[in-house]
Amino acid sequence: MFGIEFVPDESVLKIGYMAKLAEDAGFGNIWITDHYNNRDVWTTLAVLSLLTNKISLGTGVTNPYTRNAAITASSIASINELSGGRAILGIGPGDKATFDKMGIDWDKPLSRVRETVLAIRAFLAKEQVSQAGFKGAQMSFTTSKIPIYIGAQGPKMLELAGAISDGVLINASHPDDFKFAVPMIRAGAEKAGRKPEDVQVCAYASFSADKDPAKAVNASKIVVAFIVAGSPENVLERHGIGMDEAKAISDAISRFDFKGAMDGVTPRMTEAFSISGAPADCRARIDELLSTGVTQIVVGSPIGPNKESAIKLIGKKVIGK
Numbered sequence: 142m143f144g145i146e147f148v149p150d151e152s153v154l155k156i157g158y159m160a161k162l163a164e165d166a167g168f169g170n171i172w173i174t175d176h177y178n179n180r181d182v183w184t185t186l187a188v189l190s191l192l193t194n195k196i197s198l199g200t201g202v203t204n205p206y207t208r209n210a211a212i213t214a215s216s217i218a219s220i221n222e223l224s225g226g227r228a229i230l231g232i233g234p235g236d237k238a239t240f241d242k243m244g245i246d247w248d249k250p251l252s253r254v255r256e257t258v259l260a261i262r263a264f265l266a267k268e269q270v271s272q273a274g275f276k277g278a279q280m281s282f283t284t285s286k287i288p289i290y291i292g293a294q295g296p297k298m299l300e301l302a303g304a305i306s307d308g309v310l311i312n313a314s315h316p317d318d319f320k321f322a323v324p325m326i327r328a329g330a331e332k333a334g335r336k337p338e339d340v341q342v343c344a345y346a347s348f349s350a351d352k353d354p355a356k357a358v359n360a361s362k363i364v365v366a367f368i369v370a371g372s373p374e375n376v377l378e379r380h381g382i383g384m385d386e387a388k389a390i391s392d393a394i395s396r397f398d399f400k401g402a403m404d405g406v407t408p409r410m411t412e413a414f415s416i417s418g419a420p421a422d423c424r425a426r427i428d429e430l431l432s433t434g435v436t437q438i439v440v441g442s443p444i445g446p447n448k449e450s451a452i453k454l455i456g457k458k459v460i461g462k
């Protein structure tokens with residue numbers, strides 16, 4: 142199964158046009174990111190509900206801090222009704238950097254995700270909800286079942302996702318990251334008495350495809366730079382990337398010296414943090430990921446040097462392969 146990520150940092154109608162392209166190219170899911178400074182994720186999903194016919198539509202990912210469980214339940218149920226049952230809720234603990242700017246105290250993210258997912262499930266089942274601080278709140282409408290996926294990287298979040306979610310969206314592109322993550326998801330599912338195969342494992346990867354592999358790799362550099370700058374030490378170590386190299390990139394980013402940051406991106410970093418190159422290169426990496434237990438590839442930013450031609454190329458030469 143192939144998904145595709147769109148970041149609503151351009152007009153919603155432009156995203157709608159690309160969503161239709163993706164549906165026609167054979168993608169099965171669309172994931173819309175949720176950050177306060179971009180177009181609103183729910184407005185975007187509503188427009189996509191009307192512009193597409195069969196592709197699933199999800200938040201990739203929202204969070205439990207900027208909207209409470211009742212509002213998120215109402216929003217995803219409205220999208221599900223509007224799209225004829227194609228909605229998926231993707232929810233993660235959110236971005237600390239973003240919350241710092243919003244003055245939101247990122248306290249107990251693990252517990253907050255757990256209690257929010259369980260409350261949303263109760264709202265969607267039209268129950269009277271008196272958990273997570275609610276006092277008998279209840280939805281006035283229901284729709285068909287909505288899968289709930291969790292965006293996770295850390296060990297405890299991965300285990301939690303295995304225990305309570307229908308799928309896990311993991312920001313990673315390399316088999317070594319999934320050899321680390323999949324056993325934790327499975328352990329979480331087994332501890333909760335679930336079958337591990339009931340939990341979809343999605344490689345939410347930085348992806349860049351082009352007939353010219355060098356052009357594809359070059360287009361991925363800015364995204365890889367941000368991933369390197371934001372990666373915890375244990376992940377950098379796993380890929381043999383030095384803290385000093387990562388710090389040089391993160392310093393360049395904080396100076397808004399994006400060219401300097403991209404110049405600091407090495408082939409090892411591109412290999413570790415993106416799926417990029419010609420279609421055959423991408424397909425080879427995908428096959429490696431599938432062998433680790435990954436069940437869905439999410440084609441994330443930048444998609445390619447030219448988004449529209451990359452969507453068509455991936456449809457023909459990667460999905461269609």
Ligand SMILES: C[C@H](OP(=O)(O)OC[C@@H](O)[C@@H](O)[C@@H](O)Cn1c2nc(=O)[nH]c(=O)c-2cc2ccc(O)cc21)C(=O)N[C@@H](CCC(=O)N[C@@H](CCC(=O)O)C(=O)O)C(=O)O
Pocket residue numbers: 173174175176201202203204233234235236237239248249250251252253292293294295296297298299310311312345
């Ligand atoms: C909170 C954090 O979890 P994490 O899994 O590393 O979260 C990293 C990301 O998944 C998270 O930031 C996501 O929201 C990022 N994210 C997005 N975040 C956004 O805000 N918007 C997006 O659009 C978005 C997209 C996205 C797509 C895929 C994906 O995988 C992640 C994405 C963590 O530290 N986890 C620890 C647990 C920490 C812990 O134990 N906390 C305890 C106690 C801690 C304390 O006492 O404070 C608790 O919360 O109860 C762990 O898993 O081991």
